[in-house]
Amino acid sequence: MKIVVLVKHVPDATADRTFTEAMTTDRVGVDGILSELDEYAIEEALKASDSGDAEVIALTMGPSQAGDAVRKALQMGADAGVHVTDEALAGSDAVATSAVIAAAIEKIGGVDLILTGMASTDGSMSVVPAMVAERLGVAHVGFVGELTVEESGAKARRDGDTGSEVVEVSFPAIVSVTDQINEPRYPSFKGIMAAKKKPFETWSLADLGVDAGTVGAGAAWSQVVEITKRPPRSQGEIVTDDGDGGLKLTEFLVSQKFV
Amino acid sequence: MAQILVLVDHVDGAVRKTTLELLTLARRAGDPAAVFLGSGYEQAKAVLGEYGATTVYLAEAPEFTDYVVAPKAEVLAQIAGTASPAAILVPSSPEGKEIAARLAIKIGSGIITDATDVTADLTTTQSVFAGGYTVTAKVTQGAPIITVKPNAVTPEAAPATPGEEKVTVTISDAARGAKITERVERAASGRPELSEAAIVVSGGRGTGGDFSPVEALADALGGAVGASRAAVDSGWYPHAHQVGQTGKTVSPQLYVAAGISGAIQHRAGMQTSKTVVVVNKDAEAPIFAMADFGVVGDLHAVLPQAVEEISRRQG
Numbered sequence: 001m002k003i004v005v006l007v008k009h010v011p012d013a014t015a016d017r018t019f020t021e022a023m024t025t026d027r028v029g030v031d032g033i034l035s036e037l038d039e040y041a042i043e044e045a046l047k048a049s050d051s052g053d054a055e056v057i058a059l060t061m062g063p064s065q066a067g068d069a070v071r072k073a074l075q076m077g078a079d080a081g082v083h084v085t086d087e088a089l090a091g092s093d094a095v096a097t098s099a100v101i102a103a104a105i106e107k108i109g110g111v112d113l114i115l116t117g118m119a120s121t122d123g124s125m126s127v128v129p130a131m132v133a134e135r136l137g138v139a140h141v142g143f144v145g146e147l148t149v150e151e152s153g154a155k156a157r158r159d160g161d162t163g164s165e166v167v168e169v170s171f172p173a174i175v176s177v178t179d180q181i182n183e184p185r186y187p188s189f190k191g192i193m194a195a196k197k198k199p200f201e202t203w204s205l206a207d208l209g210v211d212a213g214t215v216g217a218g219a220a221w222s223q224v225v226e227i228t229k230r231p232p233r234s235q236g237e238i239v240t241d242d243g244d245g246g247l248k249l250t251e252f253l254v255s256q257k258f259v
Numbered sequence: 260m261a262q263i264l265v266l267v268d269h270v271d272g273a274v275r276k277t278t279l280e281l282l283t284l285a286r287r288a289g290d291p292a293a294v295f296l297g298s299g300y301e302q303a304k305a306v307l308g309e310y311g312a313t314t315v316y317l318a319e320a321p322e323f324t325d326y327v328v329a330p331k332a333e334v335l336a337q338i339a340g341t342a343s344p345a346a347i348l349v350p351s352s353p354e355g356k357e358i359a360a361r362l363a364i365k366i367g368s369g370i371i372t373d374a375t376d377v378t379a380d381l382t383t384t385q386s387v388f389a390g391g392y393t394v395t396a397k398v399t400q401g402a403p404i405i406t407v408k409p410n411a412v413t414p415e416a417a418p419a420t421p422g423e424e425k426v427t428v429t430i431s432d433a434a435r436g437a438k439i440t441e442r443v444e445r446a447a448s449g450r451p452e453l454s455e456a457a458i459v460v461s462g463g464r465g466t467g468g469d470f471s472p473v474e475a476l477a478d479a480l481g482g483a484v485g486a487s488r489a490a491v492d493s494g495w496y497p498h499a500h501q502v503g504q505t506g507k508t509v510s511p512q513l514y515v516a517a518g519i520s521g522a523i524q525h526r527a528g529m530q531t532s533k534t535v536v537v538v539n540k541d542a543e544a545p546i547f548a549m550a551d552f553g554v555v556g557d558l559h560a561v562l563p564q565a566v567e568e569i570s571r572r573q574g
Contacts, residue, residue: 259480
């Protein structure tokens with residue numbers, strides 16, 4: 001079985017995230033990490049590989065440092081990595097990203113299962129998995145909290161606002177998982193050393209046969225008009241509970257007409 | 260005026276509030292046309308007209324409930340193909356986003372997600388990077404597909420008598436890929452839905468696992484109950500109630516954070532709340548920095564006292 005995990009290198013959410021002059025996410029001036037939510041997808045793929053004979057390939061698209069997201073996946077235990085990178089990709093929207101990812105999956109070939117996180121922690125649109133599914137003509141199950149991978153398909157439980165569903169898909173299929181699904185492993189020292197020797201390929205748009213004119217900021221189907229930094233919330237009154245904290249709290253709620 | 264398609268979010272005809280918000284926003288930019296997929300239209304009819312739908316596109320197919328969203332995206336694309344709308348508004352729910360994503364590829368349109376506002380010229384507002392920035396943007400290709408967050412606008416009635424157009428549905432084999440084989444409904448709590456609620460009371464690590472004071476205050480205020488990731492990960496409250504980056508993003512009039520320290524992942528989910536009240540034993544908890552009102556104290560003492568005082572005042 002061949003499993004591809006989509007991973008993304010994102011600006012660290014605990015750092016001071018900002019934008020470039022071109023109004024795109026600053027991916028250079030801010031420390032980057034593997035998007036935390038992708039670790040759950042990697043772990044789910046590794047679980048399938050631990051209990052069977054699955055080959056796990058981590059795939060990313062992004063500038064040169066984005067390869068670090070793939071390296072982290074290799075350290076955790078993925079078997080091989082692919083990094084699609086090309087100067088023409090800068091500023092690509094989700095639509096173009098999904099086209100590139102879909103082309104890379106086709107180039108990898110013979111893929112049974114594609115696993116992703118529920119969202120990236122930077123753009124957090126949650127649309128790329130469904131877009132890739134649409135382009136590849138395969139099923140997609142999103143927000144999966146429990147997954148059973150079988151020989152030719154998978155069974156997934158997804159939890160919504162009003163209840164849970166059990167969904168069955170035949171491969172090939174895309175499944176995006178939540179942070180409720182597992183507890184991602186940490187890379188071991190052995191894993192970190194072994195990762196250095198694992199296959200790692202870097203592909204350009206030409207390698208994928210994707211026309212550079214269809215990606216990047218110039219080809220994006222949406223455009224940012226303006227970005228403004230939100231003024232920090234100012235602190236209001238803070239009181240210490242001396243046995244009357246609940247009364248003071250009520251007083252405030254009444255003054256604001258919530259009671 | 261061109262139509263603005265609004266995908267109706269409903270459960271067997273019970274229309275959710277977000278749909279009324281979308282119809283209200285749609286009126287700014289064109290003629291609101293509701294797209295009602297599934298059963299229960301008779302129940303939905305009156306409210307869709309009351310909030311200004313001038314047309315309702317109706318489609319019903321067993322595939323809508325038997326398979327994960329791809330059939331809905333297919334039919335919506337079909338309707339968009341004949342209606343040639345000026346834009347398509349979809350609720351920013353997990354299901355809505357997946358439909359919008361598939362639709363964007365099918366009809367060749369740009370997409371903007373999680374809009375908190377949409378203007379007459381279809382410029383959107385979004386809150387990004389944990390609420391640190393406000394971004395305005397426009398779709399530049401095709402009929403804009405915009406997913407809109409709950410509470411973007413106060414629904415305003417604008418009674419209309421919608422014309423009804425029944426759509427003949429054809430669903431491809433490709434859309435029948437993810438079959439729903441089992442469904443378990445959760446018992447209703449009787450409280451408002453978290454992402455739509457005007458008041459949210461959330462509990463975190465400081466509850467020590469006892470959410471009863473949090474629930475009691477939520478009930479006294481008529482609000483929904485939220486939980487921090489720490490509380491959910493400890494198994495104290497269901498994930499459906501998690502507020503934050505990996506749970507729900509809420510934007511209520513009042514957000515009460517009880518026993519929550521306020522990691523950036525949590526703030527990402529509630530930063531756009533209008534009024535923030537904090538109760539925490541730890542005076543150094545970072546969440547106090549964004550409090551409009553804060554009590555340094557034990558939530559197990561402060562919340563019950565507030566509940567008692569609220570009920571006394573309400574007589």
